[in-house]
Amino acid sequence: MSTDRHLPETIDTARPEAIQPALRAGSPAACAAPCVISKEAEDLVRDLLVRFGDKWSMRVMDELYERGALRFSRLRESLQGISQKMLTQTLRQLERDGVVARRVYAEVPPRVDYELTPIGIELAEALCGVWEWAIRHEQRVAALRAAFDSQLAAGAKPASRDD
Numbered sequence: 001m002s003t004d005r006h007l008p009e010t011i012d013t014a015r016p017e018a019i020q021p022a023l024r025a026g027s028p029a030a031c032a033a034p035c036v037i038s039k040e041a042e043d044l045v046r047d048l049l050v051r052f053g054d055k056w057s058m059r060v061m062d063e064l065y066e067r068g069a070l071r072f073s074r075l076r077e078s079l080q081g082i083s084q085k086m087l088t089q090t091l092r093q094l095e096r097d098g099v100v101a102r103r104v105y106a107e108v109p110p111r112v113d114y115e116l117t118p119i120g121i122e123l124a125e126a127l128c129g130v131w132e133w134a135i136r137h138e139q140r141v142a143a144l145r146a147a148f149d150s151q152l153a154a155g156a157k158p159a160s161r162d163d
Contacts, residue, residue: 069115
């Protein structure tokens with residue numbers, strides 16, 4: 001077991017429905033008190049962050065969330081720059097995680113649709129907060145990075161940020 005300072009003690013990790021509404025809303029109060037989570041839950045969070053830190057997974061999920069079930073070719077057309085191989089690998093991994101379902105139709109030519117599963121929809125909605133945060137803070141983060149880099153290039157130790 002490990003302590004996570006971002007989750008309140010009142011969460012029963014065996015019962016996800018018990019998560020407080022404030023936590024779902026991402027309020028600062030939700031991160032105030034520590035709680036104990038299982039090693040398995042911690043590993044899952046780490047795995048998901050790695051997965052969605054790649055170039056394509058969040059974009060694939062976002063596209064399926066916004067447009068619903070899509071054929072492979074339509075999904076690829078909507079994701080500029082993704083190769084057939086990369087889209088196949090991404091979809092397989094998302095399917096393995098249980099967030100994307102693959103439906104094969106017995107037609108000639110064969111037809112395959114991809115769509116989010118119920119837990120995939122729930123995850124896509126949670127990831128929406130990351131997109132919203134990035135949109136709100138894109139310019140500020142860019143300015144802070146530029147200031148940090150220029151201080152580093154000038155040989156100065158970057159100032160501490162408390163904001």
